[in-house]
Each structure stands twice: as structure tokens, then as C-alpha cells.
Amino acid sequence: MSTNGMQNLEQGNRVYAADFTQGDLALPPSQNYAVLTCMDARIDPAAAFGIPLGAAHVIRNAGASARDAFRSLVVSQQLLGTTEVLVVKHTGCGMLTFDNETAKDLVRKNKGFAAAKEVEGIDFLSFSDLEAKIKEDVEWLKSTAIEEGIRITGWVYEIESGKVRQVV
Amino acid sequence: MSTNGMQNLEQGNRVYAADFTQGDLALPPSQNYAVLTCMDARIDPAAAFGIPLGAAHVIRNAGASARDAFRSLVVSQQLLGTTEVLVVKHTGCGMLTFDNETAKDLVRKNKGFAAAKEVEGIDFLSFSDLEAKIKEDVEWLKSTAIEEGIRITGWVYEIESGKVRQVV
Numbered sequence: 110m111s112t113n114g115m116q117n118l119e120q121g122n123r124v125y126a127a128d129f130t131q132g133d134l135a136l137p138p139s140q141n142y143a144v145l146t147c148m149d150a151r152i153d154p155a156a157a158f159g160i161p162l163g164a165a166h167v168i169r170n171a172g173a174s175a176r177d178a179f180r181s182l183v184v185s186q187q188l189l190g191t192t193e194v195l196v197v198k199h200t201g202c203g204m205l206t207f208d209n210e211t212a213k214d215l216v217r218k219n220k221g222f223a224a225a226k227e228v229e230g231i232d233f234l235s236f237s238d239l240e241a242k243i244k245e246d247v248e249w250l251k252s253t254a255i256e257e258g259i260r261i262t263g264w265v266y267e268i269e270s271g272k273v274r275q276v277v
Numbered sequence: 278m279s280t281n282g283m284q285n286l287e288q289g290n291r292v293y294a295a296d297f298t299q300g301d302l303a304l305p306p307s308q309n310y311a312v313l314t315c316m317d318a319r320i321d322p323a324a325a326f327g328i329p330l331g332a333a334h335v336i337r338n339a340g341a342s343a344r345d346a347f348r349s350l351v352v353s354q355q356l357l358g359t360t361e362v363l364v365v366k367h368t369g370c371g372m373l374t375f376d377n378e379t380a381k382d383l384v385r386k387n388k389g390f391a392a393a394k395e396v397e398g399i400d401f402l403s404f405s406d407l408e409a410k411i412k413e414d415v416e417w418l419k420s421t422a423i424e425e426g427i428r429i430t431g432w433v434y435e436i437e438s439g440k441v442r443q444v445v
Binding site: 163 | 363
């Protein structure tokens with residue numbers, strides 16, 4: 110059975126590969142930076158954040174959590190030489206809509222007690238104030254930065270307008 | 278001081294936002310799937326994997342690690358209703374080039390003993406066999422899937438050709 114995802118992947122990739130000419134890009138990002146943003150379906154980082162192919166690492170998780178991205182950021186900075194991180198969270202983020210208790214209640218309601226029990230130990234890393242959380246993540250990254258001289262900035266992407274603005 | 282990343286973001290976003298017309302997309306992915314892929318700078322998932330804006334969550338970390346993506350996948354499936362995961366790792370992945378010891382040696386060599394000491398506790402989640410690791414991650418996700426009925430497939434993206442092929 111073919112699914113939405115498989116169909117998009119196979120058909121979209123056929124078109125993409127037919128015109129593909131950038132097979133010789135180097136492994137380390139050519140512009141030495143990393144973007145940390147949310148997995149939200151409404152964000153297309155390459156297009157919306159102007160990232161040329163090969164230029165930057167793009168790390169994505171639920172809520173653009175810096176803690177959750179720590180291993181990837183260490184690899185990016187320590188092993189692949191990036192010197193800049195853009196933290197981009199966004200308006201309308203799912204992680205703004207529930208705390209751990211609400212999330213677990215939702216799982217119980219949607220999926221039943223067995224499922225709720227299995228997610229009991231998870232910290233969903235949700236947050237209630239978008240700009241405050243961006244500042245907090247940037248501060249945390251600065252305080253834990255393994256290396257001096259990494260430039261870290263924080264931004265809001267507005268899913269309603271497609272615009273970014275700098276917070277910190 | 279403006280940096281590469283900030284310049285790309287501000288200039289690229291100005292162009293993107295000027296033509297942006299999709300400000301009313303819903304929070305849950307419209308095509309109910311998630312893509313888990315690597316943070317590698319040479320991958321543009323929306324273009325290479327045919328993902329329409331708003332259709333799918335895109336989770337990215339170093340090596341497209343399923344374990345590292347667990348929290349995000351729980352949010353995607355349990356709270357936002359996705360029912361399919363495409364795991365896409367790629368040729369030439371940085372995580373193929375070192376194990377934990379090699380990574381820590383590299384940090385020591387590049388950044389000195391203080392940095393090496395700070396990453397001592399990290400599991401880099403590197404791997405040595407691309408296709409075997411894809412199969413292993415898909416199996417692990419199936420075994421830990423909180424919910425029945427999630428369709429999980431595994432793919433290789435060839436950075437040399439821009440082509441994907443299914444592994445499992």
C-alpha cells in the first residue's frame with residue numbers, strides 16, 4: 110500500500126533528482142552555521158530562511174528545543190566547524206498549547222490509558238511564553254557552549270505572515 | 278556585526294514573505310506524516326522529498342537518529358495525529374565517519390582537553406553501516422511505537438545523485 114508520504118517522496122524526488130546538479134558539495138556547511146527550528150509542517154527553512162543548499166545544518170524538533178538539540182549542536186560545532194546558531198521558534202507552536210499534564214491528559218483521552226502510561230516519563234519540553242523561551246534557550250546555549258566564540262541569536266517566525274523578526 | 282546566517286535569514290525571508298500566501302494552514306500536518314532525516318547541510322527535505330507546505334512534520338538531527346527524535350515523534354503521533362514516518366538517512370553522513378572514541382579524539386585535537394572533557398558523557402549515536410542502521414531504527418521505532426497502526430519505512434538519500442531509494 111502506498112501512502113501520502115511515500116507517494117510525495119517518490120514523485121517529488123523523481124522531479125528533484127532529474128534536475129539535480131549539486132552532487133559535489135562538501136560535508137561541512139559551506140557558510141559555517143546551524144539553524145535550530147521546529148518540526149512544524151508549516152515551516153520550510155530553506156525557502157523561508159534563505160538557506161542555500163550546503164550552507165548550514167538544519168536541526169528540527171518539537172518546539173525547536175535547544176536541550177533536545179544538544180547532541181546535534183555539539184556535532185555541528187565541534188566536529189563540523191560551525192560558529193553560528195540561529196534559534197527560530199514560531200507563532201502558533203503546538204508546544205505552546207500544552208504543558209506536561211495537559212499533554213498526558215490528551216494522550217489518555219485520544220489513545221487510552223496504555224498509551225498514557227507509556228509516555229508518563231516524557232518531558233514534552235513545552236513552554237508558555239514564546240519570546241521568553243527563545244531568550245531562555247539562547248542563554249542556555251551560551252552558558253553551555255562548549256566553545257567560545259559561537260554567535261547565537263534568537264528569532265520568531267510568524268506562520269501567519271511568513272516573516273521573521275529577531276528577539277535576541 | 279552581521280553574519281552569514283543572519284544575512285541569509287533577513288534577505289531570504291524578505292523575498293519569501295513578500296510572496297507568502299499560506300498563512301492559514303492548520304497546525305496538524307494536512308497529510309498526516311512525519312519525515313525524520315539528518316541535519317546535513319546538503320539535504321533540502323521540502324524540495325528533495327516532495328513535501329508540500331503544511332503536509333508533514335520534518336524532524337532533523339545528526340544522523341537522523343530515531344532515539345534522539347523520540348520526544349518529537351511522540352508529539353507528532355500522539356498529539357498531532359500523524360500515522361506515518363519516513364526515516365531518511367543519507368550517503369556521506371558525518372555520523373558514519375566516527376565512533377564515540379574517534380569523535381572525542383577529534384574534539385580533543387581540534388578544541389583541546391577542556392572541550393574534550395565537556396563532551397565525555399555524550400553518546401554521539403554514530404553508526405558504521407548505513408542500510409543496517411536504517412533497518413535498526415525502523416525496527417526500534419516499530420518496537421517502541423506507542424500506538425498501533427503507524428506505518429514506518431526507511432530510505433537512503435544519495436547526496437551524490439539527489440535520488441532516494443527505499444531500504445525497508
